[in-house]
Amino acid sequence: MAFGVYVHFPWCAVHCPYCDFAVSTARPIPQARYADAVLAELALRAPAFEGRELASVYLGGGTPSLWEPDQVARVVAGAAARFGARPREVTLEANPESAADAGRLRAYRDAGVNRLSVGVQSFDAGVLVKLGRRHGPEQAERALRLAGEVFEDVAADLIYGARRSTVATAAADAARLAALPVTHVSAYALTLDPEIMAEEVPFARMRREGRLPLPGDEEVLAQARAIRAGLRRGGLRRYEISNFARPGREAVHNRLYWVGESYLGLGAGAVGALLRPGQGGVRWSNHRGPETYLAAVEAGRAPSAEEEPLDPAAVERERLMLGLRLREGVPLSLVPEARRRELEPLRRGRLAVLGGGRVRLTSRGLDLHSAIAERLLP
Known part of the structure; x- marks a missing residue:
């Protein structure tokens, strides 16, 4: 049975107004201390995953491209050594403004990263402003071109259905991405459920108060179709509802989630699941606050904020829902x-x-x- 390691790096330069992930803008970033804690948590949780094949490591966030390459190298090497296997895919998420340095990208490659995922979101300057992004279209394109010179696999994220988004901007985003050295695209509609998102997420609060007009359902669906058509013309095939890839470049790590494999979540706010066919399993989520997370791990405790037992029927239901x-x-x-x-x-x-x-x-x-x-x- 294969599994993946997900490492959450919670620090960001700014907190985007639509983001409900565990993020922090506190400074300074405890670079080495956080790597120490992730490796300590790995030692605590790894025994439960013995005998399984390590297929992937995914460094998400937050903005993992703010983590120094030497610390990333420690974490990637630690996971490989612990499970006695070099993962086929090691992904690092990056924002365009922190991925525009070719030397830094090469340092991540030397650290063991073989796939970069860049949060482009859009090439339309007006849409980027409404999303609260700090980069511009040209900076995003430069980051992707540089990434293509360093990595064979370069992924990009798009968001549609946002303020100022139209069918025309969606089609233009897809066409521009497909012309760049990108092997994978994830395209998601801006989703704001004020009933489940945290109160402190600005867009969720604005939506709850009726102060955030967004495109209607039919318009959002039309934007999605425009993106699919543009990516298809550019050689990127839809292989999952929101994910597109050139032949043979489908995401190894994300596929583990969709086919119901286990994943080892490490870091503040990370979620993990240990699944056993026919026996159910357990899902846990770590403390979201970095200091709370660090304190727990440094005291020798698993940093779980919640644990949810999963009976066999629940696991099968998830496999069906996600697999479809x-x-x-x-x-x-x-x-x-x-x-x-x-x-x-x-x-x-x-x-x-x-x-x-x-x-x-x-x-x-x-x-x-x-x-x-x-x-x-x-």
């Missing part, structure tokens, strides 16, 4: 017998394809994923 996000679909065996009567109407409605012992959603079906998954879940 993939273009490859899921084994028919994951669909409960009592729900299989729903499959034929989905096929007739051209929302799903059945064959080879698998259930796959069509492009139209992927757009209706949540509703279809509800029909198939027990």
Whole structure:
């Protein structure tokens, strides 16, 4: 069984107004101390993952490109040594303004990183301003070009459905990205659920108070279609609801989530899950505050803020729901017998394809994923 290591680096230069992740703008950043803590947490949690194949390491955030390359090297080497395997994929997230230095990018490559993921979000200056981003379109393009000179795999994120976003800006973003040395694109609609997002997230609060007008559902769907069309013309294939890749460049780490494999979460605010087929498992989330996290680990304790036991049925439901996000679909065996009567109407409605012992959603079906998954879940 394969698994991935996710390392959360919570520090950012600024806290974007739409972000609900565990982030901190406090200074100075305790560079070495945080790496020490992540390695200590690794030692605490690793025994539960013995005997599994380490497939990937993903350094997310926050802004991991603010972490010094020598500390990143310690963490990557520590994970590889602990599990006796060099992961196939090591991703580091970066903002354009912290990824515009070729020397620093080469230092990350030498640290073991082989894939850079750049938070572009848009190439439209007006959209970037409304998103509270600090970089401009040209800076984002420069970062991607530099990354392409250093790494074979370069990923980029897009956000659509934001203020000032239109079908035209979405299409232009996709066309510009596809012309750059990018091998993978994640494109997400700006989603602000004021019922579940933290009160301190500015956009969630503004949405709750009716002060943040956003495009309607039909407009957002049209923007998504424009992005898909532009990326497809540029050679990037949709292989998951929101993810696109050139042939053979699909994300190793993210695929682990979608097919229901375990993942070892390390760092402040990280989430991890240890899953055992047919036996259920456990999911945990770490303390979000860096100082609380550091204090727990330095005292020799696992820094869990919450732990959730998962029974076998819950694990199977998640495998079905997440697996249906993939273009490859899921084994028919994951669909409960009592729900299989729903499959034929989905096929007739051209929302799903059945064959080879698998259930796959069509492009139209992927757009209706949540509703279809509800029909198939027990």
